Amino acid sequence: MVVVSLENVSGGSLNEAKIHDQVYEALSEALIQGKIPPLKPVSLRTLAHNLGVSPMPVREAVRRLIAEKALELQPSNKRLRVPDLTEKRLMQLMTARQWVEPELARLATPHVTKDVIKRLREDDAAVMTALGKGDVAAYMQANQDFHFSIYRLADADLFYDMARTLWLQVGPFMRVVFGRMGTVHLPKDHHQDMIRALETGDAGTVKTSMAADIHEGMELMLDAIKAHVAPEPKRRRRG
Amino acid sequence: MVVVSLENVSGGSLNEAKIHDQVYEALSEALIQGKIPPLKPVSLRTLAHNLGVSPMPVREAVRRLIAEKALELQPSNKRLRVPDLTEKRLMQLMTARQWVEPELARLATPHVTKDVIKRLREDDAAVMTALGKGDVAAYMQANQDFHFSIYRLADADLFYDMARTLWLQVGPFMRVVFGRMGTVHLPKDHHQDMIRALETGDAGTVKTSMAADIHEGMELMLDAIKAHVAPEPKRRRRG
DNA sequence: AGCCCAATTTTGTGATCACACTTCAGCGAT
DNA sequence: ATCGCTGAAGTGTGATCACAAAATTGGGCT
Numbered sequence: 001m002v003v004v005s006l007e008n009v010s011g012g013s014l015n016e017a018k019i020h021d022q023v024y025e026a027l028s029e030a031l032i033q034g035k036i037p038p039l040k041p042v043s044l045r046t047l048a049h050n051l052g053v054s055p056m057p058v059r060e061a062v063r064r065l066i067a068e069k070a071l072e073l074q075p076s077n078k079r080l081r082v083p084d085l086t087e088k089r090l091m092q093l094m095t096a097r098q099w100v101e102p103e104l105a106r107l108a109t110p111h112v113t114k115d116v117i118k119r120l121r122e123d124d125a126a127v128m129t130a131l132g133k134g135d136v137a138a139y140m141q142a143n144q145d146f147h148f149s150i151y152r153l154a155d156a157d158l159f160y161d162m163a164r165t166l167w168l169q170v171g172p173f174m175r176v177v178f179g180r181m182g183t184v185h186l187p188k189d190h191h192q193d194m195i196r197a198l199e200t201g202d203a204g205t206v207k208t209s210m211a212a213d214i215h216e217g218m219e220l221m222l223d224a225i226k227a228h229v230a231p232e233p234k235r236r237r238r239g
Numbered sequence: 240m241v242v243v244s245l246e247n248v249s250g251g252s253l254n255e256a257k258i259h260d261q262v263y264e265a266l267s268e269a270l271i272q273g274k275i276p277p278l279k280p281v282s283l284r285t286l287a288h289n290l291g292v293s294p295m296p297v298r299e300a301v302r303r304l305i306a307e308k309a310l311e312l313q314p315s316n317k318r319l320r321v322p323d324l325t326e327k328r329l330m331q332l333m334t335a336r337q338w339v340e341p342e343l344a345r346l347a348t349p350h351v352t353k354d355v356i357k358r359l360r361e362d363d364a365a366v367m368t369a370l371g372k373g374d375v376a377a378y379m380q381a382n383q384d385f386h387f388s389i390y391r392l393a394d395a396d397l398f399y400d401m402a403r404t405l406w407l408q409v410g411p412f413m414r415v416v417f418g419r420m421g422t423v424h425l426p427k428d429h430h431q432d433m434i435r436a437l438e439t440g441d442a443g444t445v446k447t448s449m450a451a452d453i454h455e456g457m458e459l460m461l462d463a464i465k466a467h468v469a470p471e472p473k474r475r476r477r478g
Numbered sequence: 479a480g481c482c483c484a485a486t487t488t489t490g491t492g493a494t495c496a497c498a499c500t501t502c503a504g505c506g507a508t
Numbered sequence: 509a510t511c512g513c514t515g516a517a518g519t520g521t522g523a524t525c526a527c528a529a530a531a532t533t534g535g536g537c538t
Binding site for chain 1 (some may be wrong): 308
Binding site (some may be wrong): 257258259292293294295296299315316317319 | 490491492493494499500501
């Protein structure tokens with residue numbers, strides 16, 4: 001099954017975006033959504049074939065994703081794959097998210113408008129619906145929409161890109177964890193508090209509730225990775 | 240004058256590192272050292288020619304650097320260049336450095352050995368020597384060595400890479416600022432305090448003195464960018 | 479059956495060519 | 509001299525080919 005395509009990327013209208021940018025968008029979206037599991041090998045030619053483009057732009061997109069550590073290519077081995085997460089690395093990702101994302105939320109607060117609140121309520125509703133149905137894929141999409149609808153307002157390019165890079169690295173693993181334990185135990189509702197604080201312009205509360213939201217989600221993943229250390233490499237042992 | 244070469248990269252002797260990795264190392268080193276000024280246009284073919292390689296591996300290295308925002312290619316215009324720094328962006332870089340680097344220093348503390356202390360004293364001595372001679376290039380090299388000798392010990396890949404990316408973005412501009420105002424006003428000596436704290440294993444003091452060191456350096460740059468908003472685009476240089 | 483080695487396929491990497499587009503140098507007219 | 513145009517040179521992008529090395533397969537062995 002092909003999890004990545006060019007069609008659903010940015011109905012970029014009059015856009016003459018480069019092919020490698022479109023490929024990048026398609027791949028990174030798939031990664032954030034967790035549609036490509038950790039340790040899954042991918043290949044330039046296969047991706048290129050699935051996307052209907054030559055291997056060239058795929059190489060550039062992949063090189064970019066490798067730089068962002070959303071993909072890796074094993075050292076001696078020359079295979080390209082989605083990196084696995086060690087507990088050590090996950091803790092660093094958690095810390096970094098706690099640095100960046102609450103700050104983004106704080107910076108976003110002054111720029112909130114009625115339209116934004118409306119949009120956030122829709123996103124949050126979608127999150128709740130997905131949780132109710134136990135639809136992990138829909139949950140991840142809606143949750144991403146909710147967070148980045150806020151971050152986008154912060155007018156802080158560097159922080160925004162940092163957040164996106166962190167999500168790229170967490171995405172594949174998050175999907176596995178939530179898929180394994182179901183959506184039942186997912187972080188309870190900090191979103192409502194956050195929306196209220198955004199409405200009243202209470203930047204402090206926005207920041208702390210964002211921190212709490214992230215903390216709970218990542219804590220779940222930490223527990224999961226501690227319990228289930230090696231996500232079993234699939235088949236074929238080493239001789 | 241050619242500011243980037245492959246020879247001084249990792250006397251890699253038995254190393255069979257990919258060419259694009261060597262090119263990346265050469266370019267990023269030049270950028271961190273500030274050897275390529277902001278807004279300076281570079282081109283794939285020129286770099287390839289100077290490095291004695293084909294444009295292909297340069298493309299991959301450059302794509303990586305663009306992902307790290309150490310290079311940019313102007314939107315409509317398709318030229319590749321070193322990005323300029325706005326005040327807004329510099330403040331984000333400063334904040335991010337304050338997040339990552341003091342934490343790296345704290346994490347490094349338990350792993351300090353006598354050899355490390357020796358190395359740090361040498362690096363610090365080189366810093367002082369460079370300051371004495373007003374040699375900006377030597378200062379930047381020695382200062383980088385000092386900081387990353389510490390960061391390397393932290394055993395925190397993600398944070399380490401984040402720090403490196405931040406230095407990549409700050410490097411070109413730092414060179415310009417310090418070159419303009421001379422090395423006289425450079426941050427006074429937090430290095431000594433830091434080394435002492437590292438010796439005694441006082442992680443708290445290590446962290447705070449690292450924060451102070453970074454704060455002062457970046458504060459200088461903030462002042463500089465506020466005073467000298469547009470670093471004059473510089474017309475036509477011929478080599 | 480289980481295991482090992484050889485041949486085949488597939489992988490990423492690098493080089494080269496083609497193309498559309500921008501920039502720049504040079505010349506002519508005002 | 510200044511302005512405006514035009515041809516040449518240079519730009520990043522994409523496609524295709526060549527190649528060494530790793531992964532995979534398949535057959536032959538114990």
